[in-house]
Amino acid sequence: MPSTPHISRRDALKLGALGSAALLLPFERRARAELGPTGTRIAASRLPKPYTLPFQQPPVLQPVYRDATTDYYRLWQRQESVQIIPGYLTPIYGYNGMTPGPTIVAERGRQTVVQQINALPDSNVKFGKYKPWTSTHLHGSASLPEYDGYASDVTQPGQWKNYRYPNIQDARTLWYHDHGVHHTAENAYMGLAAMYILHDQSERSLTIPRGSYDVPLILKDAMFDTTGALLYDDHSESGLYGDVNLVNGVPWPVMRVERRKYRFRVLNACISRSFRLRLSTGEPITVIGTDGGLMPAPQDVANFRCGMAERYEIVIDFSKYAIGQRVLLQNVSPPNNIDDTHSGKVMAFDVVSEPSTLEGNSVPAVLNTNQEVMALTAAQSVRRRELVFERDQPDLTKPEQWTINGTTWEDVVDSDYKFCLAKPAKDSVEVWRLTNKSNGWFHPVHIHLVDFRVLSRNGKQPFAWEKGPKDVVYVGENESVDVVMRFTNQVGRYMIHCHNLVHEDHDMMGQFEVGSGGHDPIYADPARDIPAPSFDSPPAPEPTATATPDASATPDATSTPAGA
Numbered sequence: 001m002p003s004t005p006h007i008s009r010r011d012a013l014k015l016g017a018l019g020s021a022a023l024l025l026p027f028e029r030r031a032r033a034e035l036g037p038t039g040t041r042i043a044a045s046r047l048p049k050p051y052t053l054p055f056q057q058p059p060v061l062q063p064v065y066r067d068a069t070t071d072y073y074r075l076w077q078r079q080e081s082v083q084i085i086p087g088y089l090t091p092i093y094g095y096n097g098m099t100p101g102p103t104i105v106a107e108r109g110r111q112t113v114v115q116q117i118n119a120l121p122d123s124n125v126k127f128g129k130y131k132p133w134t135s136t137h138l139h140g141s142a143s144l145p146e147y148d149g150y151a152s153d154v155t156q157p158g159q160w161k162n163y164r165y166p167n168i169q170d171a172r173t174l175w176y177h178d179h180g181v182h183h184t185a186e187n188a189y190m191g192l193a194a195m196y197i198l199h200d201q202s203e204r205s206l207t208i209p210r211g212s213y214d215v216p217l218i219l220k221d222a223m224f225d226t227t228g229a230l231l232y233d234d235h236s237e238s239g240l241y242g243d244v245n246l247v248n249g250v251p252w253p254v255m256r257v258e259r260r261k262y263r264f265r266v267l268n269a270c271i272s273r274s275f276r277l278r279l280s281t282g283e284p285i286t287v288i289g290t291d292g293g294l295m296p297a298p299q300d301v302a303n304f305r306c307g308m309a310e311r312y313e314i315v316i317d318f319s320k321y322a323i324g325q326r327v328l329l330q331n332v333s334p335p336n337n338i339d340d341t342h343s344g345k346v347m348a349f350d351v352v353s354e355p356s357t358l359e360g361n362s363v364p365a366v367l368n369t370n371q372e373v374m375a376l377t378a379a380q381s382v383r384r385r386e387l388v389f390e391r392d393q394p395d396l397t398k399p400e401q402w403t404i405n406g407t408t409w410e411d412v413v414d415s416d417y418k419f420c421l422a423k424p425a426k427d428s429v430e431v432w433r434l435t436n437k438s439n440g441w442f443h444p445v446h447i448h449l450v451d452f453r454v455l456s457r458n459g460k461q462p463f464a465w466e467k468g469p470k471d472v473v474y475v476g477e478n479e480s481v482d483v484v485m486r487f488t489n490q491v492g493r494y495m496i497h498c499h500n501l502v503h504e505d506h507d508m509m510g511q512f513e514v515g516s517g518g519h520d521p522i523y524a525d526p527a528r529d530i531p532a533p534s535f536d537s538p539p540a541p542e543p544t545a546t547a548t549p550d551a552s553a554t555p556d557a558t559s560t561p562a563g564a
Contacts, residue, residue: 053252072115185234214263217248404421445472491517
């Protein structure tokens with residue numbers, strides 16, 4: 001039987017899975033609810049001492065083919081064993097077998113095609129014996145629905161899919177990570193996350209640090225058992241908090257720096273942990289960019305908060321320090337985290353020399369003249385909506401769930417993926433109030449497709465570091481945050497969810513639909529079975545999207561797909 005591109009209640013009934021389609025999602029939750037600590041934690045004495053391991057950067061991925069308009073890449077999602085804790089091998093899921101995966105560097109105006117091949121094992125035995133299907137989301141990209149990493153548009157082990165990215169937005173720091181329905185947390189925790197950097201001519205014309213002084217910092221926390229394998233404990237579906245902070249996959253590293261300015265692209269790739277970052281010297285940090293790219297003007301802050309999936313571009317000026325001085329990047333942990341002995345430590349910078357060059361060593365007073373997002377006002381809004389995030393029990397026959405307006409992704413599945421929390425018109429402006437009624441938790445809320453401006457937080461001005469275009473906003477305990485956005489670039493159905501990936505998987509995720517007649521996110525270009533065609537010759541034209549699927553049809557796994 002040909003493999004299907006996703007699993008829904010309808011498909012389960014058609015295929016006879018579990019005997020009844022109505023059992024599928026509750027069965028998954030029962031299996032996942034049994035997950036607790038999956039082993040004995042490694043002794044603290046076996047962990048490396050903070051600030052002893054050298055800083056590393058992920059490699060930059062090279063295209064396998066280029067034509068006049070597009071760069072083509074290939075990534076294998078593989079299980080490998082890598083050294084994270086010295087002296088131990090840790091099984092991970094990695095893009096090309098590494099975590100974080102390789103960085104993709106793109107240029108505005110040139111399209112990118114990334115072929116994602118799921119070569120993972122058929123079952124993740126350690127974390128509940130689930131099948132590691134995947135769906136790759138380029139977080140921050142205005143992609144078509146079928147290339148956005150829609151949670152239920154999954155690629156099974158033994159399948160592949162080409163993701164097409166238009167690269168039509170301003171320069172920004174994006175990242176790609178797994179978004180497979182109900183297993184995003186495990187897959188991302190196992191390692192399926194990496195950075196994607198988009199440049200443009202406006203950004204390149206600035207005198208900000210570039211080249212070797214433009215450095216990714218991918219933050220993540222983890223915990224390990226006595227064999228060096230990852231431990232998974234989601235604290236009754238509330239969150240996963242490790243006792244080891246990793247930067248680019250290295251525990252508490254130390255970086256050698258020159259006496260000059262550096263630009264750091266900070267990405268919080270944790271499953272559930274937030275950070276409040278500061279320098280040990282008390283010197284200010286200059287924030288120059290947010291999720292959607294450069295801010296209108298730089299902001300000097302004593303510290304800044306970074307929720308899961310948020311990206312902040314910051315400049316640190318090491319010319320203030322003497323050669324031989326050590327500067328620490330510290331975490332003043334925000335509320336609602338579970339902390340350990342070294343949770344306040346992130347990494348160290350050792351100032352080792354005078355600068356090799358002073359090119360790109362300033363921060364202009366004006367960074368971004370494109371005010372498309374930051375000029376939006378509440379007065380332009382044609383509609384206001386409120387989305388309430390809380391732990392609720394909408395169905396008394398089921399346990400409590402993470403909900404948005406009392407609904408979950410299960411309601412989307414039950415509706416055959418039609419139920420939407422909102423249906424804004426194409427190019428319309430709306431204000432959404434994001435309200436957290438979950439006592440004891442914060443929710444970093446991610447709205448796919450669009451960039452937004454943070455208008456207010458509990459009626460007050462947003463923080464200085466939020467004064468740039470955003471696609472994730474930290475909504476703290478008992479907070480309401482107003483955001484304004486224009487629904488531009490694409491039409492179709494896109495997700496909104498909490499980026500505490502444990503909350504997302506259990507089932508704090510919904511969707512909205514921009515305009516009408518958009519491509520179907522599941523059927524327009526589904527995954528196909530391996531072998532994947534190569535990019536050794538010019539690929540065929542992009543496939544024609546299917547807006548209304550034929551429920552009886554399954555993809556022809558033996559054919560060569562259009563667009564390969």
